Amino acid sequence: MKKRMMSIMMTLTMAATLTMPAAVSAAEPVELTMWVHETDASEEGKLYAALAEEFNTQYEGQYHVTLSQIARSGDAGGYDDKINAAISNGGLPDVFTVDGVTVAQYADAEAIVPINEYFTEEELADFNPSIIQQGTYEDQLYTLGIMDSSVGLYYNKDMFEAAGITPATAEDPWTLAELQDAAAKLTTDDCFGINMHLDAKDESVIYFFLPLIYSQGANVIDEDGETADGFLNGDAVKNVFNWIKEMADNGYASATPAENSFELGNAAMDLTGSWEPGNLAKFDINWGLMPMPVYDENSTPASACGSWTFAMSSNCTDEKKEGAAELLRFMTSTDASARMYQANAMPPSRATAFDSIEAFGEEPLSVFSYQLQNTAQARPVSINYAILSNQFATTLQNILTGMDVEEALEQAVEQYNFQADIY
Amino acid sequence: MSTAAKRKKKMTKENWTGLAFIAPAVLLLFVFLFIPFLLTVGYSFTNYNILKPDKMQFVGVANFLRLTKDTVFLKSIINTFVFVILVVPLQVCLGLGLALLINRKLKGISIYRLAFFAPTVLSLVVVSILWTYIYNPNNGLLNSLLGSLGIGPFKFLNDPSTAMVCIVILSAWQGCGFQMMIFLSGLQDIPAYLYEAAAVDGARKWHQFWHITIPGLKNISVFVSLNIVVSAFQLIIQPMMMTGGGPQNSTMTIVYEIYQTGFKYNKMGYGSAMALIFTLLVLILTLIQNKITSKSNED
Structure with a gap:
């Protein structure tokens, strides 16, 4: 009797030990980690948390992601510090968000890995072309975005009507000469023709004005980002800065605009980003939206774009890569992208998401949807982008405070080449 | 002899107490001031890029020579x-x-x-x-x-x-x-x-x-x-x-x-x-x- 019990027990134990691992591997999902740059203090951060949860439900038993939300503080604090520290100590998560303009430096440092093989061409074709462009470094795709951004020319409808000016349409943007004419007509003693945010000293300068250089078929640095000579001091860049200076010198645009000058009726137009409608809603103003202007009648339209994207880290092991790719796909899906517009008003990163949002099919936002799917061009994907951006902003301030355009650009080239020269 | 020994013993005890009191401050100074400073001195002779810690190399006084032209x-x-x-x-x-x-x-x-x-x-x-x-x-x-x-x-x-x-x-x-x-x-x-x-x-x-x-x-x-x-x-x-x-x-x-x-x-x-x-x-x-x-x- 006792022996029998023993043997039964043993058989049971054996059976258990044999079946257990199999059962475990079926129920135990692949564990993934993900870091994002927004906490749940913002709607954007809440959406990331919700998406992560939905991912875990949808792939229950297969994949499981643990999300860490890290606040950004200033332009190099918090989140970026944490990423940099993780690169040093090998603690990068499997998936993390990177700002579009930093893709090159993370790819070059091998902190993020190419993701081409996990996505079909058909899938990628749905994304805004510039999303692919901003995520591509040395012919490899590294990141995909949940959202995008754009810049347009906002105008005060009442002032336009009073001055008898017809606004441009999405497909047919103004030239700088046309913009200048309109600004001249609209400028009065207490109203500037346009607010071009010329007091900016940061990233927004290159973000706003680079399309005017692109529209002339030119660039600001060479393909490898090694030199700016012949580019940043080229005619196309000179043309644009000369025009900006002319606008400021004539008093059509303020070199030091007051806060909310367009919103308060102290400027008739506003060259600014796709985040502006949210701000305008707080003011009593009848506004419309025109596309980013082009340099002259021979130019091809170009417009600004770019935002935060998702990347797979070099720390993600081979067995996790399928899951990480699935997570990237989930975080940048049509549904996620459309919901991001609801959360923080950023334009979607893909065509199907644009189609699903009614506001983008009609004026004024149709301008952004047209630009992002047709004319947007990413900022240079270069490891030296931060230097370029800084020199661009410095140049603007230098010419507005009296330095000759040519001299300012020569200095910018010299500084760019000097700073880009080392490691 | 015995008094001298006694004094010595007493002194050490006091010393230890003293050391214990300054230990936290010294430790913090080391962790947040001296060690970072020494690291800075070390880094200044390298081509350390934050994103590429593995590729750090000794470059001698190249950084300092470069400063004179900056x-x-x-x-x-x-x-x-x-x-x-x-x-x-x-x-x-x-x-x-x-x-x-x-x-x-x-x-x-x-x-x-x-x-x-x-x-x-x-x-x-x-x-x-x-x-x-x-x-x-x-x-x-x-x-x-x-x-x-x-x-x-x-x-x-x-x-x-x-x-x-x-x-x-x-x-x-x-x-x-x-x-x-x-x-x-x-x-x-x-x-x-x-x-x-x-x-x-x-x-x-x-x-x-x-x-x-x-x-x-x-x-x-x-x-x-x-x-x-x-x-x-x-x-x-x-x-x-x-x-x-x-x-x-x-x-x-x-x-x-x-x-x-x-x-x-x-x-x-x-x-x-x-x-x-x-x-x-x-x-x-x-x-x-x-x-x-x-x-x-x-x-």
């Missing part, structure tokens, strides 16, 4: 010295002036004390942004004010020749409240009978100030000015928030340039070399200042 860095050293030379006397005088003003028994004097001290409590970032509005050439407060007096308009931060002066003024305004408090406590330490005796001897207010107040505040002045010098060298927030180091690099400072190179361009090796030069500069100046003040203390 026009912006050299400009930033000059700018920083200009700032220190302008802001230290201004802030000391403002602090002392305010302390003298409020060092009297009047009704509601504590309101003034609070008002003068308030800017010190505000975040420097907030103060910088507020002053950017004040300095705005088109519709700023200062130009409207000066305009009504028939002066100006000035470009303030948008003119390379005045931008640094604008930052000096705002910095002195922001910081002087703290020095005022220190001077105030110094003033109240000067015995009242000295003034009474001087008054009896027929000394006027001005003489009293010059011969009693100033000598009485000597030690405090040394402390205050040293304090301002050290923090003035670290100028970064005001130019970062207000001018971005411009226009035409007129407000680029050493610490701002270090931050930009190390954290925005990720070139930590080169940034460390800048930091090392900066540390040496401050060290030399502090030693000189020490020598001057200890000499004048012997007089």
Whole structure:
């Protein structure tokens, strides 16, 4: 009797030990980690948390992601510090968000890995072309975005009507000469023709004005980002800065605009980003939206774009890569992208998401949807982008405070080449 | 023999207690000051890029040779010295002036004390942004004010020749409240009978100030000015928030340039070399200042 019990027990134990691992591997999902740059203090951060949860439900038993939300503080604090520290100590998560303009430096440092093989061409074709462009470094795709951004020319409808000016349409943007004419007509003693945010000293300068250089078929640095000579001091860049200076010198645009000058009726137009409608809603103003202007009648339209994207880290092991790719796909899906517009008003990163949002099919936002799917061009994907951006902003301030355009650009080239020269 | 041994034993026990007391401070100093400093010295001889720690290599004095050709860095050293030379006397005088003003028994004097001290409590970032509005050439407060007096308009931060002066003024305004408090406590330490005796001897207010107040505040002045010098060298927030180091690099400072190179361009090796030069500069100046003040203390 006792022996029998023993043997039964043993058989049971054996059976258990044999079946257990199999059962475990079926129920135990692949564990993934993900870091994002927004906490749940913002709607954007809440959406990331919700998406992560939905991912875990949808792939229950297969994949499981643990999300860490890290606040950004200033332009190099918090989140970026944490990423940099993780690169040093090998603690990068499997998936993390990177700002579009930093893709090159993370790819070059091998902190993020190419993701081409996990996505079909058909899938990628749905994304805004510039999303692919901003995520591509040395012919490899590294990141995909949940959202995008754009810049347009906002105008005060009442002032336009009073001055008898017809606004441009999405497909047919103004030239700088046309913009200048309109600004001249609209400028009065207490109203500037346009607010071009010329007091900016940061990233927004290159973000706003680079399309005017692109529209002339030119660039600001060479393909490898090694030199700016012949580019940043080229005619196309000179043309644009000369025009900006002319606008400021004539008093059509303020070199030091007051806060909310367009919103308060102290400027008739506003060259600014796709985040502006949210701000305008707080003011009593009848506004419309025109596309980013082009340099002259021979130019091809170009417009600004770019935002935060998702990347797979070099720390993600081979067995996790399928899951990480699935997570990237989930975080940048049509549904996620459309919901991001609801959360923080950023334009979607893909065509199907644009189609699903009614506001983008009609004026004024149709301008952004047209630009992002047709004319947007990413900022240079270069490891030296931060230097370029800084020199661009410095140049603007230098010419507005009296330095000759040519001299300012020569200095910018010299500084760019000097700073880009080392490691 | 036995007493000597006893004393020795007692001494060690006291020593241990003493060591235990300073241990936390020493440990923190090591972790947050000495080790980072030594790392900085080490990094300054390498091509360390924050994003590529594996590829760090020894490059000898290449970073330092490069510094001699870096026009912006050299400009930033000059700018920083200009700032220190302008802001230290201004802030000391403002602090002392305010302390003298409020060092009297009047009704509601504590309101003034609070008002003068308030800017010190505000975040420097907030103060910088507020002053950017004040300095705005088109519709700023200062130009409207000066305009009504028939002066100006000035470009303030948008003119390379005045931008640094604008930052000096705002910095002195922001910081002087703290020095005022220190001077105030110094003033109240000067015995009242000295003034009474001087008054009896027929000394006027001005003489009293010059011969009693100033000598009485000597030690405090040394402390205050040293304090301002050290923090003035670290100028970064005001130019970062207000001018971005411009226009035409007129407000680029050493610490701002270090931050930009190390954290925005990720070139930590080169940034460390800048930091090392900066540390040496401050060290030399502090030693000189020490020598001057200890000499004048012997007089």
